[in-house]
Amino acid sequence: MKYIQVDIEVRKEELEPVVGLLLMNDITDTVVEDPADLERLLNKEVDYEWDYIAPEVLERQNSQPKVTFYMEDTDECKAKAKEVAVAVAEVFPEANIKITTEDDSEWKDLWKEFFKPKKVGKRIVVKPTWYDYEASGDDLVIEIDPGMAFGTGTHETTSLCLRLMEDYMKPGDKVLDVGCGSGILTIAGALLGGSEVLGVEIDPVAVDIAKENLELNKVTDVACAQYGDLTKGIDFKAEIVVANLMADLVMMLSGSVPAHILPGGKYISSGILVEKKEQVAAAIKECGFEIVEIREDGMWCAIVATLPVEA
Numbered sequence: 001m002k003y004i005q006v007d008i009e010v011r012k013e014e015l016e017p018v019v020g021l022l023l024m025n026d027i028t029d030t031v032v033e034d035p036a037d038l039e040r041l042l043n044k045e046v047d048y049e050w051d052y053i054a055p056e057v058l059e060r061q062n063s064q065p066k067v068t069f070y071m072e073d074t075d076e077c078k079a080k081a082k083e084v085a086v087a088v089a090e091v092f093p094e095a096n097i098k099i100t101t102e103d104d105s106e107w108k109d110l111w112k113e114f115f116k117p118k119k120v121g122k123r124i125v126v127k128p129t130w131y132d133y134e135a136s137g138d139d140l141v142i143e144i145d146p147g148m149a150f151g152t153g154t155h156e157t158t159s160l161c162l163r164l165m166e167d168y169m170k171p172g173d174k175v176l177d178v179g180c181g182s183g184i185l186t187i188a189g190a191l192l193g194g195s196e197v198l199g200v201e202i203d204p205v206a207v208d209i210a211k212e213n214l215e216l217n218k219v220t221d222v223a224c225a226q227y228g229d230l231t232k233g234i235d236f237k238a239e240i241v242v243a244n245l246m247a248d249l250v251m252m253l254s255g256s257v258p259a260h261i262l263p264g265g266k267y268i269s270s271g272i273l274v275e276k277k278e279q280v281a282a283a284i285k286e287c288g289f290e291i292v293e294i295r296e297d298g299m300w301c302a303i304v305a306t307l308p309v310e311a
Contacts, residue, residue: 002073002103006081008088009064009096012036018067021091025084031068064096073101118154121163124188126154129216140191144184144213157270160295160302161244162188168266168304169193174238176200176260178230178253179245183210189240190219197223198236231256239265247276250303251283258288263309266292270302277301 010018012034019030071077085097117127123140127133135141165188169175175189180199189197197219201207210225228234230253239262243250250269257267267289272280274296281291281303289305 002101004071004073004077004081005100005102006069006071006085007096007098007100008067008085008092009098010067010092011094012065014092014095015065015067018088018092018095021088022067022069022084025087027069027084029069033066033068035065115154120159121166123166124162124191126162126184140188142184142187142191143217144182144187156297156300157244157272157302158184160297160300161185161242161268161270164268164293164295164302164304165189165192165240165242168268169240173240174236174262175240175242176236176238178241178243178257179249180210180225181206181244183213183225185242185244186210186223186225187214187217187219189242190214190223191217194222194240196238198238199223199225200228200230200234201225202227202229230260234260236260237262240268241265242268242270244270246271247273247280250280254284254287254289258307261307263307265306267305267307268302269305270300272301272303274299274301277303 008018015032015034019032022028022030071081081099085099088095088097115128117125117131117133119125119139123138125133125135125139125141127141127143129143129145133141162185165175165185169189169192171193172195173189173193175186175194175197177183177186177189177197177199180186180201183199186197186199199210199214201210204227207225207227214220214223214225237260241257241261243253243257245253250272254267254269261267267284269280269284277294277296281294284303284305285291289307292304292306294301294303
């Protein structure tokens with residue numbers, strides 16, 4: 001699909017007036033890029049934490065402040081875009097204004113070239129639906145499309161969880177997947193012999209995607225996904241609790257995990273930067289767990305913990 005993109009580069013102090021001028025010209029949907037916002041984020045001047053920022057985002061630190069808006073690729077919209085550009089140039093003569101026609105039909109599916117079948121652990125193979133893959137030996141094939149939910153198996157945090165589930169799960173175990181995203185770990189729990197597998201997620205869109213992926217992999221006889229918050233309203237106990245989240249969420253939720261884990265069960269948490277492993281491990285131990293293993297992959301790690309079995 002083709003569309004018109006209008007980029008207006010201005011000085012920082014002109015960003016708000018430009019947006020106001022666009023509103024006066026009936027342009028209500030705009031994207032504002034201010035490198036100063038990234039600087040505040042890096043300096044942690046905002047009221048939320050982050051674990052990782054992609055390199056391509058960091059490159060924007062030295063970019064010019066910019067306002068962007070989009071329009072349909074019609075003659076009427078082309079004329080409107082030029083009219084608005086003239087109006088902006090009259091008020092802000094030093095603004096750098098660029099009008100381009102873009103076509104997303106060529107690149108919107110290019111990412112699929114980089115998502116190919118991959119053997120993650122000893123047995124688990126993750127493949128997208130558009131690839132043919134012939135399983136061999138005791139392969140367990142997870143067929144999945146990420147859609148708008150996190151989890152394709154290619155990221156280190158997910159592959160760490162999959163490998164640890166292979167190592168610690170026993171046939172017949174119950175599995176609780178906290179923050180199930182695409183449902184990939186829920187599916188893995190079923191394929192690895194789980195007797196009952198529950199994926200919980202606070203994002204309703206992700207829940208729908210997870211349900212579709214569970215059906216696609218034909219595991220709905222033992223596995224399901226539902227909207228829910230581990231800290232309230234979930235009445236389920238399992239031998240394996242897996243949480244592929246991020247460091248701060250793992251620390252926040254770990255206090256609620258003991259109520260959902262059976263004696264001798266394992267708590268597998270991931271999405272943790274290596275530099276935060278000691279901090280997260282300490283928080284997990286404060287919740288009554290013993291650390292069994294910390295496994296690293298690149299800049300990420302996963303922690304396996306267990307609750308001591310009462311005498």
